[in-house]
Amino acid sequence: MLEIVPLPAFRDNYIWTLRGGKNAAVVDPGEAGPVKEYLAREGLALVAILATHHHPDHVGGISELVAMKKVPVFGPKGEPIPELTHPVGQGDKVEILALAATFSVLDIPGHTRAHVAYYGLESLFCGDTLFACGCGRVFEGTAEQMLDSLTKLAALPDATRVYCGHEYTLANIKFARAVDPGNSMLAAREEKVAKLRAAGLPSLPSTLGEERATNPFLRCAEPVVVESANKYLGARVADPARVFAAIREWKNRF
Numbered sequence: 458m459l460e461i462v463p464l465p466a467f468r469d470n471y472i473w474t475l476r477g478g479k480n481a482a483v484v485d486p487g488e489a490g491p492v493k494e495y496l497a498r499e500g501l502a503l504v505a506i507l508a509t510h511h512h513p514d515h516v517g518g519i520s521e522l523v524a525m526k527k528v529p530v531f532g533p534k535g536e537p538i539p540e541l542t543h544p545v546g547q548g549d550k551v552e553i554l555a556l557a558a559t560f561s562v563l564d565i566p567g568h569t570r571a572h573v574a575y576y577g578l579e580s581l582f583c584g585d586t587l588f589a590c591g592c593g594r595v596f597e598g599t600a601e602q603m604l605d606s607l608t609k610l611a612a613l614p615d616a617t618r619v620y621c622g623h624e625y626t627l628a629n630i631k632f633a634r635a636v637d638p639g640n641s642m643l644a645a646r647e648e649k650v651a652k653l654r655a656a657g658l659p660s661l662p663s664t665l666g667e668e669r670a671t672n673p674f675l676r677c678a679e680p681v682v683v684e685s686a687n688k689y690l691g692a693r694v695a696d697p698a699r700v701f702a703a704i705r706e707w708k709n710r711f
């Protein structure tokens with residue numbers, strides 16, 4: 458049975474560690490220190506590294522980890538990550554034999570040009586594209602691309618556990634409540650997450666069912682979200698990509 462453990466890194470990043478028996482793989486090791494410490498403490502051998510995109514807070518620890526042990530490094534083929542041994546893209550499979558785990562690769566551009574997600578074992582590792590109750594900034598792609606990527610992730614089953622790259626949930630919920638004020642599930646979510654954070658616990662993983670019900674960036678066709686976007690813009694738009702672009706811009710200033 459595979460266990461998935463968050464290793465906090467920097468101020469609000471998570472390095473997701475997949476462990477089974479005496480083996481472990483890590484997703485997005487932005488720094489090597491927390492990984493090395495955890496592996497040593499738990500007596501685990503590193504067997505693979507997965508990267509979702511090229512930002513340093515997700516890949517900065519890879520060179521130090523592969524210097525310690527040569528393991529396969531999976532990551533998006535369209536991005537500059539020099540340590541990759543297995544460049545991957547849409548439709549590829551990532552097989553980690555030592556963990557008996559297989560993941561499908563999904564291309565989800567927008568935050569970066571070739572950002573990927575890994576999906577398997579009812580779990581989704583989606584880096585900085587889908588966040589709990591939010592989404593990443595659009596740095597290298599277009600609003601249309603980002604919305605397409607989020608829509609692709611939203612089509613996965615409700616029970617899918619969402620493991621994203623940052624602990625931004627509480628701030629995201631505060632913004633979501635401004636966009637979607639009447640959503641009672643959102644109010645309940647805020648209460649639940651505030652309790653977890655007050656106890657020093659991660660708010661993650663969430664589930665895709667929860668995201669579809671409360672994440673405004675997955676709800677760009679909902680009348681209440683459209684109306685809020687229109688109020689922000691002071692204009693009438695209905696096209697989901699324009700609604701998405703409006704609330705993404707609003708969030709940047711929130």
Ligand SMILES: [Zn+2]
Pocket residue numbers: 510512568585
């Ligand atoms: Zn990023």
